[in-house]
Amino acid sequence: MTDKFHDEIAKMREDVLAMGFFAERMLSDAMTALQKNDVSLAEDVKKRKKQLSHLNDTLEEEAYRLIALYQPVARDMREIACALKVISAAERIGRYGKDIASVVISLADTRSKDLAIALSLPHMGNLVISMIDDALQAYATGDLSKIAAHSERDDVVDALRHTIFREGITYMMEDPRTITSCMNYLMIARYLERCADHSCKIAEKVHYMVTGERIEIK
Amino acid sequence: MNDETIIATEKLDLWYGPARALLDITMEIPDRRVTALIGPSGCGKSTLIRCFNRMNDLVPGCRIQGKVTFHGKDIYGNGTDPVGLRRRIGMVFQKPNPFPKSIYENVAYGPRVHGMNDRTRLDSIVEESLRRAALWDEVKDRLSAPALSLSGGQQQRLCIARTLAVGPEVILMDEPCSALDPIATAKIEALIEELKQRYCVIIVTHNMQQAARVSDFTGFMYLGRLVEFGETVQIFESPRDELTENYITGRFG
Numbered sequence: 393m394t395d396k397f398h399d400e401i402a403k404m405r406e407d408v409l410a411m412g413f414f415a416e417r418m419l420s421d422a423m424t425a426l427q428k429n430d431v432s433l434a435e436d437v438k439k440r441k442k443q444l445s446h447l448n449d450t451l452e453e454e455a456y457r458l459i460a461l462y463q464p465v466a467r468d469m470r471e472i473a474c475a476l477k478v479i480s481a482a483e484r485i486g487r488y489g490k491d492i493a494s495v496v497i498s499l500a501d502t503r504s505k506d507l508a509i510a511l512s513l514p515h516m517g518n519l520v521i522s523m524i525d526d527a528l529q530a531y532a533t534g535d536l537s538k539i540a541a542h543s544e545r546d547d548v549v550d551a552l553r554h555t556i557f558r559e560g561i562t563y564m565m566e567d568p569r570t571i572t573s574c575m576n577y578l579m580i581a582r583y584l585e586r587c588a589d590h591s592c593k594i595a596e597k598v599h600y601m602v603t604g605e606r607i608e609i610k
Numbered sequence: 611m612n613d614e615t616i617i618a619t620e621k622l623d624l625w626y627g628p629a630r631a632l633l634d635i636t637m638e639i640p641d642r643r644v645t646a647l648i649g650p651s652g653c654g655k656s657t658l659i660r661c662f663n664r665m666n667d668l669v670p671g672c673r674i675q676g677k678v679t680f681h682g683k684d685i686y687g688n689g690t691d692p693v694g695l696r697r698r699i700g701m702v703f704q705k706p707n708p709f710p711k712s713i714y715e716n717v718a719y720g721p722r723v724h725g726m727n728d729r730t731r732l733d734s735i736v737e738e739s740l741r742r743a744a745l746w747d748e749v750k751d752r753l754s755a756p757a758l759s760l761s762g763g764q765q766q767r768l769c770i771a772r773t774l775a776v777g778p779e780v781i782l783m784d785e786p787c788s789a790l791d792p793i794a795t796a797k798i799e800a801l802i803e804e805l806k807q808r809y810c811v812i813i814v815t816h817n818m819q820q821a822a823r824v825s826d827f828t829g830f831m832y833l834g835r836l837v838e839f840g841e842t843v844q845i846f847e848s849p850r851d852e853l854t855e856n857y858i859t860g861r862f863g
Contacts, residue, residue, distance in 0.1 A: 470847070605848070
């Protein structure tokens with residue numbers, strides 16, 4: 393194993409990180425589009441899906457190439473194992489961003505758009521995006537303090553989804569004309585909750601990468 | 611470690627003249643398991659395994675302090691016969707070193723030296739040893755051919771058969787594959803897997819992937835010290851010592 397290998401590993405971490413932030417950006421732009429009813433931004437997010445898949449494929453190949461050529465062990469092996477998990481979590485997060493963007497586009501002309509805000513989806517979105525951001529920061533620097541509270545933060549997100557679900561039902565019972573949009577917003581709450589779970593997965597793997605110890609967040 | 615310990619060292623130090631080659635080595639080696647010793651050249655791996663069957667006795671100026679026990683008995687204590695010890699703790703070297711005799715005679719040599727002359731018994735010991743060394747099928751029709759006519763990998767398996775012929779309990783292997791091609795290496799590795807059903811195998815290797823593949827326990831040595839000793843999976847997945855980590859990931863020096 394040469395220094396070339398460690399240079400390649402460092403390069404892979406940078407690329408994986410870039411993909412992570414790319415996916416995070418898809419989600420945050422989708423949430424901005426939702427809040428501002430910005431259809432062109434939503435369209436733009438949808439278009440990024442192709443690039444996301446491409447990043448996923450090339451980085452996965454890169455990880456397999458490093459394994460095949462260098463048979464890494466210990467820290468190096470854990471780093472590559474973590475990278476593989478981070479890219480698949482990032483891909484899921486980006487795709488949820490795309491799904492949210494699709495909702496924004498399909499509901500662009502309905503009258504009950506302000507329900508998204510009434511249902512505190514933007515607030516939930518901010519919580520989830522900050523979890524993803526901290527998990528990626530931890531991956532970049534190895535600083536585990538960034539992910540120390542992930543379990544509690546995930547509990548908050550789960551509770552919020554529950555509240556949004558009940559509120560949504562109340563709105564739908566009050567005015568059945570909101571059912572279509574409300575149902576879609578409830579789906580968004582569900583997507584956001586899944587994104588928080590993916591950030592926890594990233595956090596678990598970063599913990600493994602840094603310490604060699606497997607933990608379960610939640 | 612739940613496994614039964616067969617060889618143990620306690621605060622073992624070794625000097626070659628004024629140079630200290632082993633420092634304060636305390637370890638327990640389990641029976642019927644493969645234990646690998648890894649570490650950079652000159653770290654003391656070979657010196658350590660040579661302590662286990664008193665091969666270092668033959669080195670002028672070599673001095674030992676501390677304890678090495680085999681089945682709980684101090685092998686450097688009074689009353690241990692080094693020749694008898696080396697029969698129970700056999701050794702295979704880096705370069706295959708068959709005697710310039712026939713295949714049959716190479717394997718029969720040890721039992722003969724120990725006084726076995728019954729031809730039928732010898733035949734069955736030779737066959738059994740060659741079978742256990744996974745060489746029988748390749749040589750059974752030419753047992754009287756010269757051992758040196760075999761390929762390198764076959765010669766190495768012959769040397770293993772020669773070790774097995776005297777009925778050892780422990781097999782020490784000092785870089786047994788470093789002079790072999792990948793196919794012969796794979797055969798020896800498969801053989802090691804077989805051997806651990808009956809014997810304790812201790813292998814010194816520079817090839818870390820080989821240590822990872824064949825061993826149950828791994829010890830990492832550096833500058834005469836045993837830095838870390840543990841289950842192979844743990845050593846290669848998350849070593850506890852930074853020095854071990856740096857060595858096995860190639861971040862050394």
